[in-house]
Amino acid sequence: MSFLEEYINKKVIVLTNDGKTIVGDFIAFDQTSNIALSKAIERVYSESKPVKEIELGVYITRGNNVCMVGLLNQDVDESLNFEETRATPIKVILD
Amino acid sequence: MIFYQLFKKLVGKVITVELKNDLIITGLLEKVDQYINLQFANIKIFEPENHPQFASTESCFIRGKSIRYVFLPENTIDNELIQESTKEYHEKRKQN
Numbered sequence: 052m053s054f055l056e057e058y059i060n061k062k063v064i065v066l067t068n069d070g071k072t073i074v075g076d077f078i079a080f081d082q083t084s085n086i087a088l089s090k091a092i093e094r095v096y097s098e099s100k101p102v103k104e105i106e107l108g109v110y111i112t113r114g115n116n117v118c119m120v121g122l123l124n125q126d127v128d129e130s131l132n133f134e135e136t137r138a139t140p141i142k143v144i145l146d
Numbered sequence: 147m148i149f150y151q152l153f154k155k156l157v158g159k160v161i162t163v164e165l166k167n168d169l170i171i172t173g174l175l176e177k178v179d180q181y182i183n184l185q186f187a188n189i190k191i192f193e194p195e196n197h198p199q200f201a202s203t204e205s206c207f208i209r210g211k212s213i214r215y216v217f218l219p220e221n222t223i224d225n226e227l228i229q230e231s232t233k234e235y236h237e238k239r240k241q242n
Binding site for chain 2: 053055058064066068070072084094096115117118119120122123125127128131136137139142144146
């Protein structure tokens with residue numbers, strides 16, 4: 052769990068077990084991977100519509116709901132075209 | 147314990163994991179912990195056209211609980227060594 056120290060204060064994307072992708076500044080975590088983000092934005096992808104960004108402010112998620120935490124490459128992220136991006140929703144992890 | 151040791155040997159190697167949400171990720175394994183949470187560098191998502199969500203993600207932490215399968219290249223692990231470790235581990239458990 053000392054892994055996530057490297058990501059602190061950086062922009063990350065959190066993938067939750069219910070298939071949500073939340074982007075934000077990584078503020079805090081603990082051994083059970085409870086996660087706190089600030090300036091969090093949920094990116095909602097759709098098969099037919101452009102990406103929708105919902106601002107959440109400070110976002111805290113319980114560790115047992117976390118699937119993956121990815122470090123974002125800010126340059127690449129800024130160049131992404133959300134207008135044209137379409138995607139199938141990510142599956143929910145049930146157990 | 148056995149699998150934690152096994153994964154420690156895989157650090158520095160390129161492995162592929164399939165998650166329970168069907169995402170398949172290949173990357174260089176950097177760190178493991180006792181829960182088999184994994185940290186990867188230089189990740190590639192399988193079929194990235196279907197998952198543009200991670201187009202800007204290069205390294206990631208994956209929670210062990212969300213992993214379904216781990217795919218290793220052939221000859222990555224020493225089968226005999228693993229078999230012996232397994233026997234020792236279970237013998238110790240019987241004794242305790």
